[in-house]
Structures are given as structure tokens and as C-alpha cells.
Amino acid sequence: MTYLSHHLPALQVIVPMLTAPLVLLLKPDGLARLATTAASALAFAIAIAMTMGVLDGHTYTYRMGGWPAPYGIELAVDQFSALLLLVVTGASTFALLAGQRSVDADIDSSRQPLFYAAWLLALAGLSGIPISADAFNIFVFMEISSLASYVIIAGGPDRRALPAVFKYLIMGTVGATFYLIGIGLIYLMTGTLNMADMELRIHEVGDQKPILVAAGFITVGLALKAAVFPLHVWLPNAYTYAPNTVTVFLAACSTKVSLYLLMRFDFFVFQGNLAGHDMQFAAFLMPLAVLAILVGSAVALFEKNIKRLLAYSSIAQIGYIVLGVSFVTIAGLTASAVHIFNHALAKGALFLTVCCFATQCTGLRLTDLGGIARRMPWTAGALVVSGFSLLGIPGTAGFISKWYLIVAAFEQGPLGMALIAVIVVSSLMAVVYIWRIVEAIYFGESTIDLSAVREAPAAMLIVTWIAALANIYFGVVPEIPVSLSISAADTLLEHLP
Amino acid sequence: MSGADLITLSLLIPVLGAVGIAAASKFGPNVRESATMITAGLLAWTVWSLVPEVMQGGRPSLMVSQIAPGIEIAFKVEPLGMLFAALASSLWIVNSIYSIGYMRGNNEKHQTRFYIFFAVSLAAAIGIAFADNLFTLFLFYEILTLSTYPLVSHKGDEKTIRSARVYLGILLTTSIGLLLPAIIWVHVTAGTGTFAPGGILEGKISGPAVGLLLGLFVFGVGKAAVMPVHRWLPAAMVAPTPVSALLHAVAVVKAGVFTVTKVIIYIFGIEFLFAEPSSSWLVFAAAFTIITASVVALRQQNLKRLLAYSTVAQLSYVVMATAILKPLSEIGAAVHIVAHAFGKITLFFAAGAIYTAAKKTELHQLKGIARRMPWTMAAFTVGALSMIGVPPTAGFVSKWYILAGAFQADNYVAIAAIIASTALNAAYFLPIVYMAWFLKEDTPPAKEHGEAPFAAVLALTITAFLTLAFFFFNGPVLKLEGQLVQGLS
Numbered sequence: 001m002t003y004l005s006h007h008l009p010a011l012q013v014i015v016p017m018l019t020a021p022l023v024l025l026l027k028p029d030g031l032a033r034l035a036t037t038a039a040s041a042l043a044f045a046i047a048i049a050m051t052m053g054v055l056d057g058h059t060y061t062y063r064m065g066g067w068p069a070p071y072g073i074e075l076a077v078d079q080f081s082a083l084l085l086l087v088v089t090g091a092s093t094f095a096l097l098a099g100q101r102s103v104d105a106d107i108d109s110s111r112q113p114l115f116y117a118a119w120l121l122a123l124a125g126l127s128g129i130p131i132s133a134d135a136f137n138i139f140v141f142m143e144i145s146s147l148a149s150y151v152i153i154a155g156g157p158d159r160r161a162l163p164a165v166f167k168y169l170i171m172g173t174v175g176a177t178f179y180l181i182g183i184g185l186i187y188l189m190t191g192t193l194n195m196a197d198m199e200l201r202i203h204e205v206g207d208q209k210p211i212l213v214a215a216g217f218i219t220v221g222l223a224l225k226a227a228v229f230p231l232h233v234w235l236p237n238a239y240t241y242a243p244n245t246v247t248v249f250l251a252a253c254s255t256k257v258s259l260y261l262l263m264r265f266d267f268f269v270f271q272g273n274l275a276g277h278d279m280q281f282a283a284f285l286m287p288l289a290v291l292a293i294l295v296g297s298a299v300a301l302f303e304k305n306i307k308r309l310l311a312y313s314s315i316a317q318i319g320y321i322v323l324g325v326s327f328v329t330i331a332g333l334t335a336s337a338v339h340i341f342n343h344a345l346a347k348g349a350l351f352l353t354v355c356c357f358a359t360q361c362t363g364l365r366l367t368d369l370g371g372i373a374r375r376m377p378w379t380a381g382a383l384v385v386s387g388f389s390l391l392g393i394p395g396t397a398g399f400i401s402k403w404y405l406i407v408a409a410f411e412q413g414p415l416g417m418a419l420i421a422v423i424v425v426s427s428l429m430a431v432v433y434i435w436r437i438v439e440a441i442y443f444g445e446s447t448i449d450l451s452a453v454r455e456a457p458a459a460m461l462i463v464t465w466i467a468a469l470a471n472i473y474f475g476v477v478p479e480i481p482v483s484l485s486i487s488a489a490d491t492l493l494e495h496l497p
Numbered sequence: 498m499s500g501a502d503l504i505t506l507s508l509l510i511p512v513l514g515a516v517g518i519a520a521a522s523k524f525g526p527n528v529r530e531s532a533t534m535i536t537a538g539l540l541a542w543t544v545w546s547l548v549p550e551v552m553q554g555g556r557p558s559l560m561v562s563q564i565a566p567g568i569e570i571a572f573k574v575e576p577l578g579m580l581f582a583a584l585a586s587s588l589w590i591v592n593s594i595y596s597i598g599y600m601r602g603n604n605e606k607h608q609t610r611f612y613i614f615f616a617v618s619l620a621a622a623i624g625i626a627f628a629d630n631l632f633t634l635f636l637f638y639e640i641l642t643l644s645t646y647p648l649v650s651h652k653g654d655e656k657t658i659r660s661a662r663v664y665l666g667i668l669l670t671t672s673i674g675l676l677l678p679a680i681i682w683v684h685v686t687a688g689t690g691t692f693a694p695g696g697i698l699e700g701k702i703s704g705p706a707v708g709l710l711l712g713l714f715v716f717g718v719g720k721a722a723v724m725p726v727h728r729w730l731p732a733a734m735v736a737p738t739p740v741s742a743l744l745h746a747v748a749v750v751k752a753g754v755f756t757v758t759k760v761i762i763y764i765f766g767i768e769f770l771f772a773e774p775s776s777s778w779l780v781f782a783a784a785f786t787i788i789t790a791s792v793v794a795l796r797q798q799n800l801k802r803l804l805a806y807s808t809v810a811q812l813s814y815v816v817m818a819t820a821i822l823k824p825l826s827e828i829g830a831a832v833h834i835v836a837h838a839f840g841k842i843t844l845f846f847a848a849g850a851i852y853t854a855a856k857k858t859e860l861h862q863l864k865g866i867a868r869r870m871p872w873t874m875a876a877f878t879v880g881a882l883s884m885i886g887v888p889p890t891a892g893f894v895s896k897w898y899i900l901a902g903a904f905q906a907d908n909y910v911a912i913a914a915i916i917a918s919t920a921l922n923a924a925y926f927l928p929i930v931y932m933a934w935f936l937k938e939d940t941p942p943a944k945e946h947g948e949a950p951f952a953a954v955l956a957l958t959i960t961a962f963l964t965l966a967f968f969f970f971n972g973p974v975l976k977l978e979g980q981l982v983q984g985l986s
Contacts, residue, residue: 388643391673392673393639393643394632395636395639395640400564400565402677403565403568406677406678406681407681407684407685410685411685424673424674424678425674427673427674428669428670428674431669431670435662435665439662443650476562476564476570477562477564478564478565482565
């Protein structure tokens with residue numbers, strides 16, 4: 001292993017984090033964007049390099065400052081973290097590549113360096129969580145990413161973003177605090193913050209009650225950050241009123257990182273140690289997942305604004321991920337991990353098309369977008385392709401996760417049949433809400449004047465179409481996400497007794 | 498060229514053709530339609546090139562990619578798929594000739610889009626025909642649904658959109674809601690979804706579960722239009738007539754019954770299913786659909802809707818023949834896929850020709866029209882006779898085999914359904930024929946007209962001729978499909 005590749009886990013965070021203050025100094029037009037995009041692309045490249053590494057069977061561990069774990073801070077990248085890093089850095093990079101026009105429209109050029117600096121901090125925080133093996137370090141990254149996210153969500157011209165972000169801030173802080181209380185309790189009882197170490201030491205704790213309480217706090221806190229129903233109320237408005245580029249970035253990855261952490265913590269630290277925790281975990285999450293799937297899809301059926309509609313669809317999709325987790329089986333966890341990747345692809349591409357529409361058209365209600373496909377045929381085509389992926393049409397990425405999820409449900413016996421019915425009903429609702437968009441943009445009549453609307457700029461279209469075609473590619477050749485997910489599921493379950 | 502190359506080509510040609518049509522549209526409609534004709538010709542030639550090998554018992558195959566362990570995109574040409582692909586690709590040529598006459602005769606808009614999606618639909622149909630496993634079949638099944646949506650919603654007005662919504666809604670609901678769980682069920686129990694002679698489920702599943710799984714398949718394949726999932730077919734009649742003719746009398750609906758037949762023969766296995774009492778409901782469901790759809794057809798006033806309900810009934814002939822689960826009836830099912838295709842496409846061509854020339858769509862307007870359009874109505878008569886099953890038409894051949902199979906199985910429900918539906922078919926087709934030939938026009942048409950454009954008349958003459966010819970020259974088809982049931986009694 002070369003010297004550089006040894007440092008990749010640290011560089012993953014350091015690149016965006018150190019570029020952030022640098023960007024602040026770049027006043028001239030466009031330079032801040034350029035530097036941000038370059039840093040993000042570099043982070044994406046690092047994530048790809050590490051993915052190739054873990055696919056070869058390599059696991060990255062890194063000791064900050066050379067201090068050995070559990071005393072020093074440890075970074076670790078395995079298949080599951082690599083999957084998340086791909087999603088986070090990929091989403092950021094695609095959003096930035098496509099988003100120039102959109103950011104220019106939403107954010108005053110004098111404030112753009114600030115915006116981009118916050119963006120990089122969000123990226124650093126979100127990619128810091130998957131690489132950390134240290135519970136407190138994760139909390140720090142979580143706070144960095146959250147605070148930076150509040151800034152970029154509120155950074156747009158839409159004043160409604162302010163109450164939305166305030167709600168997000170309150171709930172996000174509650175979630176983070178719960179998490180902090182949880183690890184505080186564990187630290188009290190075990191004296192360690194390293195997750196691998198925790199797993200070993202919890203055995204030795206005589207009184208398990210504080211650990212149980214910690215498990216409760218951590219699970220609920222992370223569920224809140226992950227927008228698991230009914231803790232999702234911060235999400236729709238935050239996604240809807242954020243600048244469009246920010247929505248692309250955060251919708252594709254931010255809740256997924258919390259879900260990742262939830263899975264990691266529960267399976268690595270608690271499942272093996274707390275008697276019956278897997279049952280409690282499943283019994284707690286499964287009903288919530290089912291409700292999320294049904295309620296999220298049902299609300300999406302009636303939403304009038306395309307961003308809100310897609311935000312509610314995200315709540316349902318998060319439900320799919322949680323449902324897979326709640327099976328506590330290889331198949332279920334594989335389905336969840338695959339869906340983390342595939343949903344990011346589909347939703348990211350969909351929000352990219354929204355971004356394209358928003359640069360050309362003043363409104364984003366379905367009635368505003370009526371018949372816009374005639375003016376923007378390429379954007380509309382990309383929306384249809386990514387929409388197919390969200391519905392799980394075979395040949396698209398979304399189908400792969402649906403397949404794995406239904407297979408996992410089949411293994412659950414009679415209960416599984418009911419869950420398959422839930423999945424099917426929600427898929428059908430997805431058909432309806434996606435088709436509402438398709439009918440509106442192809443056959444509708446807009447309430448506003450669209451005669452001046454032109455196709456989105458070529459640069460945006462190319463990025464959007466790459467994202468849309470990635471949905472097809474990973475639907476036909478899903479080897480990379482699937483093999484990462486299967487190993488992720490294996491590692492998670494290894495920690496069960 | 499090897500079999501694998503030919504399979505690749507037959508999937509690629511229509512897709513490349515679609516691109517070519519888009520490119521050619523810049524040079525005017527004649528160049529664009531030439532692109533369609535060349536594509537159709539090349540496709541038919543490629544598909545037919547596979548026939549000799551399959552006739553001799555060869556099974557050309559092509560493995561494209563493995564999606565996940567046990568889930569593959571793979572193709573293999575077996576007799577049933579060969580027949581379906583040859584049928585769809587050959588009739589596409591005739592249908593393209595007809596489309597030129599119809600689309601221009603009616604000054605339809607968005608003709609480029611129409612020809613592009615037509616080509617994509619054909620690619621999907623070929624994919625279904627050659628699929629070697631359930632996943633591949635499902636993949637192309639959904640592509641076919643989605644690529645025909647722009648054809649059904651072609652007109653783009655309020656009523657069309659609503660019908661297209663019914664079309665897409667029913668087909669996607671059934672496929673996602675029932676077919677996909679059925680496919681995954683097979684994968685979970687049998688560990689594979691690859692079609693194999695004799696089936697893959699024997700010993701893996703038994704009792705009422707078999708009947709349930711069969712139900713998921715039969716109703717999940719909404720394209721087979723077994724009641725109550727038939728409503729999309731009448732809804733699809735809002736499409737331009739060439740779409741109704743090739744897609745909703747041949748490619749799409751036959752993809753449906755083809756899937757049902759293929760699943761019964763290659764997934765369940767007909768001997769396994771025959772021994773399993775819980776599967777016997779299918780004959781009743783199909784018989785019910787045949788009778789009910791015929792009665793509904795009897796009451797239709799609109800010619801295309803009448804033809805749609807007739808199609809619903811005829812599709813269930815295929816399903817019922819398959820469900821009889823005897824070798825002769827399986828052959829009958831395969832032959833009926835061809836026989837009905839020739840007859841029904843002729844009837845739709847005639848209906849479209851009448852609309853193009855006279856703008857008439859309702860039955861009562863057809864009095865005496867044969868005097869103005871003798872070729873069209875002669876072809877219509879041939880098609881109608883084939884639907885009834887009168888010799889010397891194609892319909893007689895398949896009915897013969899289905900009945901023979903039903904007697905083999907002592908299946909009196911099937912026999913009664915066939916007899917009753919023959920009477921019903923006669924009752925709704927013969928009055929139209931009588932009216933057209935022997936009654937006088939009660940009101941003169943708004944403007945004088947003769948036959949439809951030459952291209953349309955040429956196409957319907959060809960298919961009428963095929964309907965008659967199939968009565969005499971069906972040996973190769975019987976020989977090919979005989980392979981399906983080799984070694985069975």
C-alpha cells in the first residue's frame with residue numbers, strides 16, 4: 001500500500017474541511033464555486049479509490065496523530081462506510097456540477113463564498129460520520145454537518161426557509177442531544193468512546209440499565225435525525241424551501257448518514273450485548289417503517305408542489321430502508337444498504353431535474369409546470385427515467401432494492417406477506433404520484449406564461465442525464481452497490497450472538 | 498451468424514431503428530417511413546433466420562449480464578417464443594405499410610414520435626419472446642407497457658389522457674402488485690426463475706399455494722386480459738388504429754397470453770399442474786371471460802370497442818387452451834396466437850380503413866358500405882369468419898386443436914365455452930357483414946368516398962390473404978409447436 005492511500009480516510013474529511021476557510025477568501029466571481037467543486041470532486045475521487053480498495057477486501061484504519069485506539073481517535077472504512085461515502089461525496093459533486101446557474105439565481109454573488117464554505121463544512125461533516133470509529137468524534141461531525149446544513153438551507157431567497165430551518169434546528173438539536181446523552185451514559189459505564197471497544201466493554205458492565213437507557217436515547221435521537229416517521233416533520237419544509245442545489249445534495253444523503261449510524265450503533269454496540277435488543281429494535285422500528293411507507297406515499301399523492309411531493313416520497317423511502325433493517329436478517333440489511341445507494345441515485349436525479357426546471361420556470365407547483373415538457377424535453381425525459389427508478393421499474397436501480405426488500409420480506413413468513421402488501425401498495429401510490437408529475441409536465445397547461453421558457457443549459461442537462469442514466473446503469477449492472485451492501489449486511493450481523 | 502448474434506441483432510435493430518427514425522425525420526416523412534420499413538424488414542429477416550435452427554431442435558441462447566446471484570438478463574429461443582417473435586416482426590412490416598396510409602390519411606400529428614415508440618415497443622415484444630427467465634421477461638414486459646403509453650395517449654386530449662391513465666394504471670398495478678411478488682415467490686421457493694422444459698416448481702410447492710401462485714401470475718399478467726383485469730384493453734382503443742391493430746391485437750396482448758402460456762409450460766410444468774387440483778379454477782376463469790366478453794361485445798355500438806371485447810374473449814381462448822393442460826390444447830394455444838393475430842389485425846385494419854375513408858366508427862353507420870369499399874369489407878368478412886372459426890380460415894385450425902385437447906382431458910366446461918362463444922361470435926360479427934353487403938345506405942355520406950388510401954388497402958388484403966392461407970399451410974407451425982409437448986401424453 002502506498003503512502004498516500006494509507007492516508008485516504010483522513011483526507012476524505014480534511015480536503016473539504018480545509019478548503020472551506022480557503023473558499024471564504026476567494027472573493028472573485030466563480031472562484032469559490034470552482035474551488036468547492038474541485039474539493040468535492042477530489043473527495044468523490046477519494047471515496048471511489050477507497051471503494052475499490054474495500055472491494056478488493058481491504059479495510060482502512062487510521063490512527064489520528066498516531067495514537068493507538070482506544071486512546072486515540074480511530075478512523076475506519078469498511079464496505080458499508082464506503083457505500084455511504086460514495087453517496088455523500090457523489091451527491092455533493094453532482095449538485096455542485098449542475099448547480100451553478102441555480103446557485104447564482106438563489107444566492108447573491110457577494111455571499112456565495114460563505115455559502116460554499118458552509119457547503120464544504122456540511123460535506124466534511126457528513127463524510128466524517130461514516131469514517132469515524134469513535135462515538136464522540138461522530139457527534140462532532142454530526143454537529144458540524146447539521147450547523148452547516150442549517151446555514152445552506154436557509155441561504156436561499158425564500159423566506160419560508162427560515163421557519164423551516166428553525167424547526168429543523170430545534171429537532172436536529174434534540175436528536176443530537178439525545179445521541180450525546182446516550183454516548184455519555186455509555187462512557188460513564190464503560191469509560192470508552194471507541195465503538196469497537198464499547199462493544200467489548202459493555203459485557204463487563206454489571207448494571208445494564210444505563211446501557212438500556214443509552215440505547216433508547218441513541219435510537220430515538222438518530223431516528224429523529226434520519227426523519228423516521230413520526231419524527232420526520234422537519235424534513236418536508238426544509239427540503240422544499242432550501243435552495244434547489246442544496247435540496248439535491250441533502251435529499252440524496254443527509255438522512256442516509258443518520259440511518260447508517262443508527263444501523264452501525266445498534267448492530268455493533270447493542271445487538272450483541274443487550275438481551276432481546278434485536279427484538280425490541282425490530283418491534284420499535286417495523287411499525288414506524290410501515291407507517292412511514294404508507295403515510296409518506298399517501299401525502300405525496302396530494303402534494304401540489306413538486307419539491308414537497310418528492311420530500312414526502314423521501315419519507316416513504318426512508319421507511320423502506322428502516323423496514324429492511326427491522327428484519328434483522330442478511331437479506332433485509334442488504335436491501336436497506338442497497339436502497340440507501342439506489343434511493344440516493346433516484347432522488348438525487350429527480351431533484352436535479354427540479355433544479356433544471358427551477359432555473360427556467362418561476363413556479364414549482366405542478367400547475368406551474370403544466371406542459372413544460374414541450375419546452376424542456378430533455379429535462380422532462382430525465383425526470384421520467386429517474387421517476388421510473390423511484391417506482392422500481394425493472395432495468396432501473398430502484399428495482400434492485402425493491403427486489404431485495406421483497407425477497408427479505410418473503411423470509412418473514414406470514415408477517416412478511418402483509419409487509420409485501422404494504423410495499424406493493426406504496427409502490428402503486430408511487431406510480432400515481434410520479435404519474436401526476438408526468439401527466440402535468442407532458443399534457444398539462446401551465447397557469448403561468450411559459451412561452452419564454454427554454455431548455456436548461458447544456459452543462460446542467462449533461463450532469464442531470466448522467467445521474468438519470470446512472471439509475472439505468474446500476475439497474476442493469478448493480479454489482480458494486482450490491483456487493484458492498486452484502487458485505488455491509490454481513491459485518492453488521494457478525495456482531496449478533 | 499450464430500444464434501447469439503441473431504438474438505442480439507433482433508433486440509438491437511428496432512432500438513437502432515428508433516434512433517434512425519428520429520434522425521431520418523429531418524429529411525421528410527418519406528425518408529422517415531423508409532427508415533421504419535427498413536427496420537421492420539431487417540428485424541423480420543433476422544428473426545426468421547433463427548427459425549431453421551429452432552425447427553431442428555436447437556435452442557440459441559444469449560447471456561447478457563448477471564444482475565445478482567440467480568437474477569440474470571438472458572435470452573433463449575424456444576418454439577413458443579420463436580413463433581411469437583416471428584409473428585410480431587412479420588406483421589410489423591404489414592402494419593407499417595398500413596400506418597403510412599392511416600397516419601397520413603388522417604393527418605395525425607407527432608408522427609415521428611409515433612414511429613419511434615412503435616419501434617421501441619417491438620424491441621420490447623422481441624425481448625419478451627426470447628426471455629430465458631422470469632426476470633428478463635418482466636423487464637421487457639414493463640418496457641412494453643411504458644413504451645406503448647405514448648402511443649395510447651397519442652392524441653393528447655382530455656379523454657385520451659384519461660383512457661391512457663386506465664391503460665397504464667391497470668397494467669402497472671397488476672404487474673407490480675401481483676406479477677412481481679409471484680416472480681419473487683418462484684425465486685424464493687425454486688432458487689431460480691429460468692424457464693425449463695417440464696417446469697421448475699415440482700416438489701417445491703404444493704396444495705392451495707399452487708392455485709394461488711397461478712392466480713398471481715394470470716392476473717398479474719394484465720396484458721392477458723383475463724377478467725376482471727381486462728378494462729385496459731377497451732381503454733386502449735383511443736389509440737390510432739395501427740396501434741390497436743398491431744399492439745392491441747398482436748404484440749401487447751399476445752405478449753400477455755404468451756407469458757401465461759410460457760409460465761404454465763416452463764415454470765409450473767403442465768403435468769405437475771394437471772395433477773394439482775387447486776389449479777383447476779383457471780379453466781373456469783377463462784371460460785367466464787370468453788362468454789362474458791362475447792356478451793359485452795354483442796352490445797357494443799362502436800366498431801373498435803366491439804373488436805376490443807372480441808379480443809378479450811379470444812385471448813382467454815389461449816389462456817383456457819393452456820389451462821386444459823393437455824398436449825393438443827397447448828399446441829392449440831400456440832396456433833391460436835397466430836390464427837387470432839391474422840384475423841384480428843385484418844379486422845382492425847378494416848375498421849381503421851373505414852374511419853380514414855368515411856370517418857365512420859359506429860356499427861349502424863356501416864349499412865351498404867361494402868359497395869363503396871369492397872376490398873376492405875371482403876377482408877373484414879374473412880377476419881370475421883376466422884373469429885367464428887369457419888373453414889377455410891385460420892380460426893378453424895386452432896379451434897380444432899383446442900377442442901381436441903379439451904376432449905382429451907374430458908373438460909366439458911371448456912367444450913361448452915367454445916361452443917357457446919362460437920355462437921356468440923357469429924351473433925355479433927355476421928350482422929355487421931350482412932349490413933355492409935346487403936343493406937342499402939340509409940343516408941348518403943357527408944362526402945363521396947371510395948376505398949381508403951392504397952397502402953391501407955394493400956395491408957389489409959395481405960393479412961386477409963394470410964388468414965386464408967394459414968388454413969392450408971399450417972404444417973410448419975404445428976411441427977414447431979409440437980416440440981413444446983414432446984414426450985408428453
